[in-house]
Amino acid sequence: MKFTIKDFKGVIPAALSIFDKDENLDIKATKDFIKFLLEFDIKGLYLTGSTGEGFLMNSEERIESVKAVMEVAGDKVPVVVHVGDIGTKKTIDLGKAAKEAGATAISSVPPFYWHFNSKQIFNYYKDLAEAVDLPMIIYNVPLAGMMSAEMIKDLSQIENIQGVKYTNTDIYQIPAIKESCGEDFMVYGGADELASSNLLIGVDGIVGSFYNLIPDLFIRIDEAIKNKEVERAYKLQKDAVRIISYIVEGGNMVAGIKAVLREAGINAGYARKPFINFYEEDQKRLAKGLVDLADKYKMENIRVIDMLRGKS
Template identity: 35%
Template sequence: MVKYDTSKFHGVFVALNASYDANGELNTEKLKELALWYHSLGVKGLYVCGSTGEGMLLTAEERKASVKAVCEAVGGKLVILCHVGAPSTRQAVELAKHAESCGVDAVSAVPCVFYIHSEDAIANHWNTITEAVDLPFFIYNIPQLTGYNLSRGLFERMLQNEKIAGIKNSNEVAHQIMQFKALGGENFIVLNGPDEQYLAGRLMGADGGIGGTYGPMPELYMKLEEYICAGEIEKARRLQEKILFFIYRLCSFPSMYGANKAIIKLRSGIDIGQPRLPFLPVSSEDPKVVELKNDIEKAIAALD
């Protein structure tokens, strides 16, 4: 049984891109501007320092500075989830404690990076993080990057911890969402990870989603969520199809994160720099970027 009120964790959460200056150094002022832009658009919340936020490419101090900046900008205005996953449990605990001190609404973590661990080790890793803070904890299941797909057995073990409030499930097998929701119960939050299947995830029982392509086009995902809540499934299906082809185009650039940042710059006027190497840069002056940005804005303008 989850000990927290989880009602605020429903809906669309933008996975926040990292922000750098021209020299590739962390730019917290631009990060604040970006967070405020999302607030102005009506986004429900932000997921900070996750995969899209290049969390594993930031130093611990940069990650701390990022979450501090976001909380200063939109704390109390948006729901803030902070990813604290790290190579070591010690570092993850340190990041979780700092995030709690900044005022985040929840923390989240992948099971491990680089090393392959037993399920006992993964359980101990997550439980140790939850013991360090008094915050809801969201498991982050992303097997395509970690090499581990959360099993039913370990999931049921983790549900014995009352601080485990939900899961961000980025596994591309949609029916796993239904399993997690059924086992977790009504107050347990399941957030869809694969943007290509937001509609499928919601129909399978997800309570909302966190996504890396929400950033350049959050209005489309918010409208998709609105259609789903209203039971207008055919409208939702058509919009999901449109989003799907935008995602394909974003993924056609040298890096999706670079394309995200380029389109965000064109749409918001906020320059959050290029992604950190080894992710490749994408220019906002690339004609294909400009064309995609224009097509996204046309789709937004056509929403009913």
């Protein structure tokens, strides 16, 4: 294998999955969009997670999307495939398909909906780790139910479980997780609004939704932290939060990101229902508002925003 989980560091987009207007998976557009992301200095890709609308796809579509991405990116950056689902069997099948496609590692949210207890969640991860011979990143996120630091420590003792994606605002737990699980246990910050804070407290990488839209801004944040330019990182993070808040306030994050990218001339496709897409005038309005925001705060050298400016 070309990459190991230790190569999965830095700024990592939780990549969009690309669907056409009729909600069909668009393989050509998927490959083109991944090529666009690879034009930036990203350090990996995280596929078919929440941002990738993985739960709105059937297993065949998830596998097909992963294979398409691997054809483009597999020899360029490490790729982690989110295989999580409610059922253990389905998750294992997706994990085996990810391995066959050449993924560097797999990841999964805990099983949700039925309020599974800690033993059931532990067994879910244990079964998956034993069935799929790849490193695994567990995923702590409020949407699926948060696991305790103690549970993460227990899971870290299982062979193949080698990291956690931590998407929450109580990031004070991250250093404690790193300390209790050991330095070799990879920790990824998943809250885009806290990217600079996550990097300051020592995460191995940041994985997020808005790295599809403004990856260059987050790459500069990462570089500023590495260079100990904390004040610069803080200013860049404020710009990132302004952009995030503007899109999120539109009521539909995934559809909003895709609409702005489309308006900039990048085919990011459309979100699947029940998400509500932006079309025509609403798409133009959303994009114009983003440019106005960027102009107000003198944001420069953000490629997608500069592309939008060129169209105005």
